[in-house]
Amino acid sequence: MDNTKRLEMIGITKTYPGTVANDQVALSIRHSEIHALLGENGAGKSTLMKILYGVTKPDTGTIIWNGKEIRLANPADARALGIGMVFQHFSLFETLTVRENIELALGNQAGNSATLATRIRETSEKYGMPLDPDRRIASLSTGEKQRVEIVRCLLLDIQLLILDEPTSVLTPQEVERLFETLRLLSKEGCSILFISHKLHEVTALCESATILRHGKVSGNCEPKQETPASIARMMVGEDTPITHNAKRAIGGADFLQVRQLSTTAADTFEIALKNVNFSVKQGEIVGIAGVAGNGQEELLKALSGEQPYGSESIWFAGTAVDALSPMQRRRLGMAFVPEDRLGRGAVPEMSLAENTLLTSFDSGLLKKGFIHFPSVTKLAKRIIQTYKVKTPNELAAASSLSGGNLQKFIIGREVEQAPKLLIMAHPTWGVDIGAQVAIHNTIFALREQGCAVLVISEDLDELYNICDRLGAICDGQVSPFVATDDLPLAQLGQWMAGDFAADAQEVAA
Amino acid sequence: MIRLEPRPAISGFWTYASPVTAVLLTLITGAFLFAALGQAPLEALHIYFISPIADWYGITELFVKAVPILLCAYGLALCYRAAVWNIGAEGQLLMGGIFASVIAVQFVDSDAWLAMPITMLAGVAGGMVWAGIVAFLKLKMNTNETLSTIMMNYIALNLLLYSVHGPLKDPHGFNFPESALFGDSTLLPILFEGTRLHLGLAFSLLALAATWVFISRSFIGFQIQVMGQDQAAAKMAGFNKTKLVLTVLLICGGLAGLAGAGEVAGPIGQLVPHISPGYGYSAIIVAFLGRLHPVGITLAGLLMALIYMGGEMSQIFLGLPNAITGVFQGLILFFLLSSDVLIRYRIRWASNPMKAGAA
Numbered sequence: 106m107d108n109t110k111r112l113e114m115i116g117i118t119k120t121y122p123g124t125v126a127n128d129q130v131a132l133s134i135r136h137s138e139i140h141a142l143l144g145e146n147g148a149g150k151s152t153l154m155k156i157l158y159g160v161t162k163p164d165t166g167t168i169i170w171n172g173k174e175i176r177l178a179n180p181a182d183a184r185a186l187g188i189g190m191v192f193q194h195f196s197l198f199e200t201l202t203v204r205e206n207i208e209l210a211l212g213n214q215a216g217n218s219a220t221l222a223t224r225i226r227e228t229s230e231k232y233g234m235p236l237d238p239d240r241r242i243a244s245l246s247t248g249e250k251q252r253v254e255i256v257r258c259l260l261l262d263i264q265l266l267i268l269d270e271p272t273s274v275l276t277p278q279e280v281e282r283l284f285e286t287l288r289l290l291s292k293e294g295c296s297i298l299f300i301s302h303k304l305h306e307v308t309a310l311c312e313s314a315t316i317l318r319h320g321k322v323s324g325n326c327e328p329k330q331e332t333p334a335s336i337a338r339m340m341v342g343e344d345t346p347i348t349h350n351a352k353r354a355i356g357g358a359d360f361l362q363v364r365q366l367s368t369t370a371a372d373t374f375e376i377a378l379k380n381v382n383f384s385v386k387q388g389e390i391v392g393i394a395g396v397a398g399n400g401q402e403e404l405l406k407a408l409s410g411e412q413p414y415g416s417e418s419i420w421f422a423g424t425a426v427d428a429l430s431p432m433q434r435r436r437l438g439m440a441f442v443p444e445d446r447l448g449r450g451a452v453p454e455m456s457l458a459e460n461t462l463l464t465s466f467d468s469g470l471l472k473k474g475f476i477h478f479p480s481v482t483k484l485a486k487r488i489i490q491t492y493k494v495k496t497p498n499e500l501a502a503a504s505s506l507s508g509g510n511l512q513k514f515i516i517g518r519e520v521e522q523a524p525k526l527l528i529m530a531h532p533t534w535g536v537d538i539g540a541q542v543a544i545h546n547t548i549f550a551l552r553e554q555g556c557a558v559l560v561i562s563e564d565l566d567e568l569y570n571i572c573d574r575l576g577a578i579c580d581g582q583v584s585p586f587v588a589t590d591d592l593p594l595a596q597l598g599q600w601m602a603g604d605f606a607a608d609a610q611e612v613a614a
Numbered sequence: 615m616i617r618l619e620p621r622p623a624i625s626g627f628w629t630y631a632s633p634v635t636a637v638l639l640t641l642i643t644g645a646f647l648f649a650a651l652g653q654a655p656l657e658a659l660h661i662y663f664i665s666p667i668a669d670w671y672g673i674t675e676l677f678v679k680a681v682p683i684l685l686c687a688y689g690l691a692l693c694y695r696a697a698v699w700n701i702g703a704e705g706q707l708l709m710g711g712i713f714a715s716v717i718a719v720q721f722v723d724s725d726a727w728l729a730m731p732i733t734m735l736a737g738v739a740g741g742m743v744w745a746g747i748v749a750f751l752k753l754k755m756n757t758n759e760t761l762s763t764i765m766m767n768y769i770a771l772n773l774l775l776y777s778v779h780g781p782l783k784d785p786h787g788f789n790f791p792e793s794a795l796f797g798d799s800t801l802l803p804i805l806f807e808g809t810r811l812h813l814g815l816a817f818s819l820l821a822l823a824a825t826w827v828f829i830s831r832s833f834i835g836f837q838i839q840v841m842g843q844d845q846a847a848a849k850m851a852g853f854n855k856t857k858l859v860l861t862v863l864l865i866c867g868g869l870a871g872l873a874g875a876g877e878v879a880g881p882i883g884q885l886v887p888h889i890s891p892g893y894g895y896s897a898i899i900v901a902f903l904g905r906l907h908p909v910g911i912t913l914a915g916l917l918m919a920l921i922y923m924g925g926e927m928s929q930i931f932l933g934l935p936n937a938i939t940g941v942f943q944g945l946i947l948f949f950l951l952s953s954d955v956l957i958r959y960r961i962r963w964a965s966n967p968m969k970a971g972a973a
Contacts, residue, residue, distance in 0.1 A: 124622075411849050432852030441850060449846040454624060455839075462836060463851050475831050505623060 111136050111265060111296040117166035119152050126152035128320045139297045141307040144317035145340055145537040150300050154267055158190045159183040184214060189258025190267040195250050197242045204238040207257045229256045232286045247396050248279040267298045272306055274396055277598035284310050304333035316340055341538045354573050356386025360557035361526050366418040376400040376581045383586050385557040392572030393561045395601055400581035401561050405530055409441045410434045438525030442516055450515045453504035460503050461485040461518055468522055492517030509540030516544055526557045533567055545571050579603035618959040628956040633903050636949035643945055653932055661931050662924035674809040678881055679919035681814040685873035686897035687915055688825045689866030691906040696862045697842040702748060702763025703870040704894025705770035706741040710871025711878045712777050713740025715793050715885035718800045729799040734875050741871020745863040753856050778887050793885035802880045814876035821869055826908040838862060899947045
């Protein structure tokens with residue numbers, strides 16, 4: 106029985122205007138198998154999943170479920186067959202309880218409403234992720250919210266569970282717990298499709314893998330027989346460098362100091378910062394790890410000046426800058442790479458030249474308040490060339506670039522201003538491995554020039570890769586900061602979960 | 615089945631083809647409309663759109679009508695590029711007319727050369743005050759400017775009526791709700807003998823050049839467009855929203871106020887209850903029809919002026935009600951908004967997408 110196919114997708118093709126998202130893709134999953142679907146952003150993973158879950162219809166191709174060809178008109182059809190999906194972005198109503206959310210999402214499929222609470226409790230405990238059906242979603246942690254989504258799938262008679270990048274919102278400890286649940290499920294005969302780009306997780310969990318590149322299947326493998334490097338090779342192709350040499354640095358004098366920064370939350374969805382203290386030296390890269398929504402956004406806005414707070418808690422090179430606007434802080438040497446590339450880092454419908462002017466206006470691009478277009482063009486061309494931004498020319502709209510290329514452009518634009526302090530949020534989020542290496546090398550070069558670099562990221566691999574010192578943020582508080590090489594992952598995980606009590610000196614010793 | 619499919623990128627072709635399409639569709643619909651009203655369609659269209667500008671005097675009248683519309687529309691385009699939805703050019707124009715009249719009636723018997731410039735500046739100030747109140751409400755009270763500007767239009771209209779019935783009423787005017795006739799020193803000089811075309815044309819050409827340079831060459835103009843397209847990016851770059859919102863509103867208010875001053879000290883020559891047949895409102899259509907670009911606006915403004923004149927012509931020669939002007943304005947706006955869909959979407963005659971899958 107174990108070798109029969111649970112699912113076979115054959116020759117799936119889906120075209121969107123301008124791109125072929127899936128090109129003759131084949132995917133096959135056995136009973137009780139944990140199967141990984143790997144690929145960089147834009148490789149076509151999401152499209153394939155939407156087709157499998159009945160959200161999107163393929164142009165051509167066949168789906169065979171337990172030996173029979175099927176047609177999926179909508180997600181309810183998929184659920185009726187026993188296909189469950191946990192999306193990367195939760196679709197939960199914050200103000201409703203766990204039970205109400207599950208009942209709403211499943212509709213008639215939720216079964217007897219009276220016994221639903223009991224079933225939620227039993228199912229969640231059976232799989233080692235206890236949930237209280239009467240808690241409101243707003244009071245749950247991110248990890249618990251994910252449990253709600255998983256339990257919602259498990260309440261149905263499930264045969265295939267799809268998880269889209271489930272670990273990106275979890276601490277390392279929570280990831281371990283999730284893996285145990287998934288292994289238990291698989292033992293009971295449920296097949297699991299695990300979508301990720303974190304290779305070490307895939308090698309730890311999955312029995313087989315399908316790798317997508319540019320919308321096509323570029324390989325199949327057994328992850329346990331492979332190394333993360335060999336799988337990465339299949340993901341990015343032969344021509345992209347995937348390793349870089351990270352040297353640690355010890356910085357000079359403090360450039361950025363944050364002293365007792367506390368804020369109040371403007372609304373229920375904001376996190377108040379509580380007595381935040383840390384510093385970034387010239388010539389060092391400091392990282393702040395943390396699960397999204399723990400105050401990163403608020404901290405970034407306080408540092409950049411987009412949301413001014415309090416007084417005398419943010420210092421650049423010994424000067425308090427709390428009262429200064431973002432433009433004034435830029436003039437003191439701050440550069441900023443926000444998380445959202447399109448619609449904050451760059452104006453989508455403006456050209457790269459105009460987007461160069463967006464933040465580089467002080468780099469000799471203005472003459473008496475008027476724009477000197479030849480200089481703008483020249484600088485834009487230089488950024489495109491130096492940072493190897495793939496685009497026809499500087500007149501291309503920012504929205505026409507891929508995520509990685511736009512990020513290379515934005516980082517290049519900020520770096521060309523020769524900043525003294527570079528603040529970056531999730532610098533390589535959704536960026537392909539080739540661009541990642543280029544971006545990291547740019548950051549290293551900037552550090553060598555004596556720039557203070559602050560990186561806020563959820564990607565622990567990245568933080569361990571590039572940061573000289575590392576700390577974590579949880580619920581608006583920051584942990585102590587210690588040298589990256591003295592900080593075991595387990596310790597950082599506890600910090601990310603808010604347990605700062607574990608003695609940092611002890612770890613450092 | 616017809617369906618709309620998002621384009622991968624904005625269509626440059628349709629950005630400019632859309633207003634042309636809208637005008638053509640308006641003409642075609644107009645032909646049917648005239649036919650339904652029992653007129654010979656082509657002849658009626660000829661009377662409406664050709665006869666008003668068939669002679670030199672007609673052409674100068676076209677510009678007389680276009681000047682106030684254009685002054686308002688150039689300023690509105692700046693606001694709209696900043697995503698400040700100012701619907702208040704009409705009120706700002708009326709306030710310009712009132713402020714200008716307050717000064718002008720002081721100079722009725724004077725021949726001081728300063729009379730005309732001061733009257734114009736008073737008009738500019740009037741429009742700026744009115745727009746400035748909107749800026750204050752928006753920036754300090756977080757008021758939606760679309761609503762506040764519309765309300766301010768009504769307040770301005772009632773202030774105008776109060777002025778002509780009260781403080782500015784001509785004491786020797788037999789109790790008509792009109793101000794005294796302005797003195798020659800206050801009136802805008804006529805550019806061509808025997809016509810009504812006045813110095814306002816020069817103001818409007820200056821405004822064309824100035825707003826064009828401002829929006830396409832100045833750094834503030836760039837900041838305005840960034841703010842209009844992407845508030846988060848403007849904030850990230852550190853652009854000062856207060857300053858930018860204030861700038862566009864004050865420029866627009868000033869230009870609309872100048873338009874109002876130009877009307878009372880130009881073709882009208884005194885303050886009357888009806889100094890504008892909705893120029894400030896039609897300027898909104900003109901701004902969008904002209905793609906918020908000063909050159910496009912100039913073409914669209916001339917067309918709008920023609921629609922006003924055609925409305926009067928069809929009243930006289932076809933015996934149609936003046937409402938026909940509003941109908942044509944509405945048609946143009948309606949077809950423009952419809953055609954603009956094609957900038958971001960394309961039409962597909964879709965077959966069932968699953969047919970291919972079954973093959």
